[in-house]
Amino acid sequence: MRLLVLVCAVILAGCASAPPPSEAAQASAPPASAAADTAAPVPEIAYPASNPDTYEPGEGWKLVWSDEFSGSALDENVWTRQKMLYPYNNEYQQYTGAPDTAYVSDGYMVIKAAKKGADVRRTGFTSARVISNPGGQDGTSSAAGKTFLYGKIAARVQLPYGKGLWPAFWMLGDNVSETGGDTGWPVSGEIDILEGGSNGAPGNGDGTITGALHHDPSAGNRIKANHFLMAGSKTLPNGELYAQKFHVFEIEWDPDKIVWKMDGQKWGEVSIKEETRDEFHKPFYAIFNIAVAGNYTSTPDEDTPFPQFMYVDWIREYQR
Numbered sequence: 001m002r003l004l005v006l007v008c009a010v011i012l013a014g015c016a017s018a019p020p021p022s023e024a025a026q027a028s029a030p031p032a033s034a035a036a037d038t039a040a041p042v043p044e045i046a047y048p049a050s051n052p053d054t055y056e057p058g059e060g061w062k063l064v065w066s067d068e069f070s071g072s073a074l075d076e077n078v079w080t081r082q083k084m085l086y087p088y089n090n091e092y093q094q095y096t097g098a099p100d101t102a103y104v105s106d107g108y109m110v111i112k113a114a115k116k117g118a119d120v121r122r123t124g125f126t127s128a129r130v131i132s133n134p135g136g137q138d139g140t141s142s143a144a145g146k147t148f149l150y151g152k153i154a155a156r157v158q159l160p161y162g163k164g165l166w167p168a169f170w171m172l173g174d175n176v177s178e179t180g181g182d183t184g185w186p187v188s189g190e191i192d193i194l195e196g197g198s199n200g201a202p203g204n205g206d207g208t209i210t211g212a213l214h215h216d217p218s219a220g221n222r223i224k225a226n227h228f229l230m231a232g233s234k235t236l237p238n239g240e241l242y243a244q245k246f247h248v249f250e251i252e253w254d255p256d257k258i259v260w261k262m263d264g265q266k267w268g269e270v271s272i273k274e275e276t277r278d279e280f281h282k283p284f285y286a287i288f289n290i291a292v293a294g295n296y297t298s299t300p301d302e303d304t305p306f307p308q309f310m311y312v313d314w315i316r317e318y319q320r
Contacts (some may be wrong), residue, residue: 003301005133006204009285011308013156014122017077019260020192022189027065034285036095036280040122042109043187043239043241044223044243044244045182045243046247047086047158047159047309048158048311049107049246049311049315051246051272053103053246053313054180054262055154055263056264056276057152057154057158057316057318058148058264059255061152061320062320063316063318063319064158064261065113065146065149065314065316065317066315067109067146067313067314068107069107069108069109069261069312069313069314071104072090073103074130075105075167077144077145078132078143078144078145080130080131080133080137080145081095081097081101081102081127081128081129082095082130082131083096083097084095084129084177087129087243087294089294090293090294090295091128091166091293092124092164092294092300093122093124093125093127093292094123094125094126094127094290094297095128096145097137098126099130099139100112100209101126101127101128102128102130108311108313109130109288109291109311109312110196110310110312111127111128111309111310111312112127112128112307113126113165113186113290113306113307113308114126114308115306117180117254117298119299119300121293123213123293125141125306127291128289128290129289130287130288130289131143131145131179131215131285131287132145132146132147132287133172133174133179133180133285134146134174134285137174137179137236138180138181139162139181140246142292145285146286147283147284147285148171148253148284148317149281149282149283149284150255150319151252151253151317151318151320152250152251152252152253152316152319153193153251153253153286153316153317153320154248154249154250154312154315154316154318155249155250155312155313155318156246156312156314157169157246157247157288157310157313157314158242158243158246158310159196159241159242159310160196160290160310161204161241161243161307162206162244162304163204163298163300163304164204164298164299164300164301165196165197165204165206165290165297165304166195166286166290166291166292166293166296166297167194167195167196167289167290167291168192168193168195168196168288168290168291169193169249170190170193171190171191171284171285172185172188172285172287173279173282173283174283174284174285176188180220180245182300185214186214186215186216186225186227187215187224187227187279188214189214189279189280189282189284190213191213191253191258191280191284192212192213192250193260194210194211195209195210195211195212195296196208196298197292197298198210198233198240198296199297201233201235201296203239204297204298205297206241206242207236207239207241208234208235208236208242209220209234209262210231211227211232211233211268212230212231212234213228213258213270213272213277214226214227215227215229217276218281219248219275221278221279221306229270230257231260231269232260232267233266233267234267234268238262246311246313247262247263248261248264249262250262251281255272255273256271257271258270259271288310288312290308290310
């Protein structure tokens with residue numbers, strides 16, 4: 001979920017309580033001006049959504065690891081709230097690492113983006129970026145973390161909504177220097193399983209997700225440049241928003257290719273068997289976050305409701 005100068009890179013330690021009723025109501029209520037300006041009905045949005053979990057991984061896939069967020073607190077041996085006060089991509093939020101920005105509540109991991117002041121970069125909003133990097137923030141903690149290499153990586157997620165919100169479920173190479181590794185980005189590789197809020201999609205991008213890879217395209221990773229490989233996009237029918245329901249977002253990853261699926265239906269694929277795509281044959285760690293504003297999305301306005309939430313029901317790894 002990173003975007004650097006030359007090329008666009010389309011890139012939780014204590015129990016906290018569930019969002020107070022006033023916050024949930026604020027996040028769920030449609031902006032008044034939006035209702036007045038359009039004839040289309042504003043969908044009802046409530047967190048967590050009540051649609052049942054009917055996911056099946058498919059024939060031959062065996063569950064080898066999961067976090068169902070069934071405890072009273074975030075498992076800090078796996079997850080770290082990454083502190084990042086100066087985020088990339090012209091984003092407005094600060095990732096403070098505070099427990100109230102990412103927590104477990106009633107069987108969900110909740111990521112919360114909140115407005116705390118004027119709409120200005122790095123001082124107006126707080127949010128969370130939750131990573132499974134071994135060693136946590138900088139690779140030096142005792143956290144075991146969790147990495148992935150090939151297989152099916154899936155998460156059941158209810159996304160936030162509103163102008164200027166950029167939610168993502170993605171992965172970085174475990175060797176990336178920003179969390180203690182020895183390899184800079186994009187040579188580390190990046191797998192964007194989902195990103196929402198694209199400024200190129202209708203309706204603030206709330207009904208569209210995209211997927212992509214980022215890597216250095218040169219043999220031996222000599223030039224240290226970002227090459228963007230678009231997997232595709234998935235837009236819900238009939239004006240639906242990804243905030244209305246939980247959906248299962250997943251990749252199926254093998255030595256030849258990465259396939260993107262939503263609720264079991266394929267919507268993207270990229271080959272990784274080329275010699276210059278060697279980044280994608282090494283371990284990666286998982287990331288969940290909500291960015292506010294930035295190069296991929298637009299800027300929040302007075303109609304963007306805050307706080308906003310991402311609810312993660314579970315994340316699972318399957319292997320054949």
